[in-house]
Amino acid sequence: MNQKPIVWLGSSRNDLQAFPQNARRSAGFQLRQVQQGLSPDDFKPMPTIGPGVYEIRVHTAVEYRICYVAKFSEAIYVLHAFPKRTRNTSQHDVSLAKQRYQALLTQRSV
DSSP states (O other), X not given: OOOOOEEEXXXXXXXXXXXXXXXXXXXXXXXXXXXXXXXXXXXXXXXTTOTTEEEEEEESSSEEEEEEEOOSSSOEEEEEEEEEOSSSOOHHHHHHHHHHHHHHHHHHHO
């Protein structure tokens, strides 16, 4: 089966690598699911960031999130990876993911 490559935008790869090992392992498994055309075990759409953007939810002692878009044929783009410490996603995290999404759209249209 052909797997889509993952393209890490901004600091998203380094941010995910800063997760504790159990959260990294779970995130990697979920991203592999997406690469294979499957849905992650726990995810939700994030239309406030952009159309086609989803958030993988990783549950450990601390909650972690990975925002990505997989609707493009060439790759899966990871926009942002971060720990979530409150019930609502912080405006900073939403804004950062939205900026990276807009930059991706601009880059793809060039």
